[in-house]
Every structure is written in structure tokens, then in C-alpha cells.
Amino acid sequence: MFTDLASSSASVPAATAEGTPISTIIRQRLQDAGQRFHANDNIAAFLNPHELEQLLDEVAEKMQGVLDSLVIDTVNDHNTQDTARRVAKMYVKEVFKGRYTHAPALTEFPNAEYLNELMIVGPITVRSACSHHLCPVIGKLWVGVLPNKQSNVIGLSKYARLVDWIMGRPQIQEEAIVQLADTIMEKTRPDGLAVVMECSHFCMSWRGVREMDSKMLNSVMRGAFLRDANLRREFLALIPGRNV
Numbered sequence: 001m002f003t004d005l006a007s008s009s010a011s012v013p014a015a016t017a018e019g020t021p022i023s024t025i026i027r028q029r030l031q032d033a034g035q036r037f038h039a040n041d042n043i044a045a046f047l048n049p050h051e052l053e054q055l056l057d058e059v060a061e062k063m064q065g066v067l068d069s070l071v072i073d074t075v076n077d078h079n080t081q082d083t084a085r086r087v088a089k090m091y092v093k094e095v096f097k098g099r100y101t102h103a104p105a106l107t108e109f110p111n112a113e114y115l116n117e118l119m120i121v122g123p124i125t126v127r128s129a130c131s132h133h134l135c136p137v138i139g140k141l142w143v144g145v146l147p148n149k150q151s152n153v154i155g156l157s158k159y160a161r162l163v164d165w166i167m168g169r170p171q172i173q174e175e176a177i178v179q180l181a182d183t184i185m186e187k188t189r190p191d192g193l194a195v196v197m198e199c200s201h202f203c204m205s206w207r208g209v210r211e212m213d214s215k216m217l218n219s220v221m222r223g224a225f226l227r228d229a230n231l232r233r234e235f236l237a238l239i240p241g242r243n244v
């Protein structure tokens, strides 16, 4: 089970300690609140809005240190002069922004016809990075939902927004799919939920074992999909062109 820090109501005192790195201040808040801050945890509730810029500045400074240690002449090499800041921006505001921003708002519509038929959305693009090497993890996933007759339904695009939020953190695929399923269950309370994910891990192709074609496939079934083998079969049979 993962902690959704974004939905917690932790109070966030403003940074006061002059000269203390902003990451130290944020980490202290998390520790004081007893909150986990693994790579795939969301810590938005522990940051004041302006602190994201301060965090970006700090990461850029440390990234410059990495480039210096890699013996890259960032002063004279026109290609790398702004690389430290570019990489910091990419981490904090782009590829890992799912750690630092609150969950997307989910527009709900009344389930006026009390529908509870199977609905599938996908393929939804997965863009993430592995927690081990911070190498890209790129793929797609499908979500199957058996809505509850009494619950509201959410807008279709919101599944893709939730995927973007959960995958926009350093992840491992096994934990990512569970985190996503837990979040969809918590926010929509369907009778059943199925998720299938298929990803290429660049840590296995670009580097390391350099295996270009292998992918990781995994699935999570909840509620009615766990109990009903026919529903499971129907979902898996309806996923269009998964292997194309």
C-alpha cells in the first residue's frame, strides 16, 4: 500500500532557516510527519508552491557538480553550458513532476442510467523512469472498469491524467501498477478494476544487458475481475492489438 501524501492535510510551515538547502527543510517536514518519501511517493503536501523553483535551483547546482565530476568543460563547451539547469528542470518539472504536484482534478458525472457494464480505456501511454538507473520506461497500458451502479463515473481522459501523475515518478513497474490500481479504486470505487501494462525498460536496452526487444508485462485485477473468470477473459480478449 502506498501513501498518497497529496491528499494528506499536513501543515507546511514556510522555510525560515537562512542558508539551509530547501531539500533539507522539506525532508525534515516529511520526517516530522512520519511520512515516507520513496522515489515513487508524492510529496506535494509538504512543499509550498514557490519552493519548487528553489528545489530546481538546488538540483541545478548539484547537477553542475555531477558534470564537473564527469570532467565535462561546461564553460567552453557550448552544448553543455546550460545542461545542469536543463536536467534539473526535466527532473523537477517534467519527468518526475508526479512527485511534486497534487493529483489531477477528476470531473465526475452522475451514473444516471445505473450502468455497470465493462468499460475499457487504452492504450494509454506510459512515460516513466526506473528507480534503479533513472532510465526511461516507455510503454502502454489498458484500464478495464466495471462501474458501480450507485457511483459517479469520471471523465475518460482522467484515467490518462492519473496514469501521467503516477508514472511521472521514478518507479518500478510492479509497484507502479499497484499504485495506479489503488488510486483508481480509491477515487472511483468501481465494482471491479483491471489494469494491464506493457513497457520497455531502457536500463535493459540502452545499457546493461542491451536486450532491445524484451518487454515487461504485468496486470492487476481487483473486485469483480478477481472473482469472475469470464469478466477477466472478456477484458483480455477486448484489448485491441496489444501485441501489434
Ligand SMILES: Nc1nc2c(ncn2[C@@H]2O[C@H](COP(=O)(O)OP(=O)(O)OP(=O)(O)O)[C@@H](O)[C@H]2O)c(=O)[nH]1
Pocket (backbone or CB within 6 Å): 130, 131, 132, 171, 172, 173, 174, 201, 203, 204, 207, 208, 209
Ligand atoms: N523487477 C523490476 N526490475 C527492474 C525494473 N526496472 C529496472 N529493473 C531492473 O533492476 C535491476 C537493477 O539491478 P542492479 O544489479 O542493482 O544494477 P546493475 O548492476 O546496473 O544491473 P544490470 O542492469 O544487470 O547491468 C536490473 O536488473 C534492471 O533490469 C522494474 O520495473 N521491475
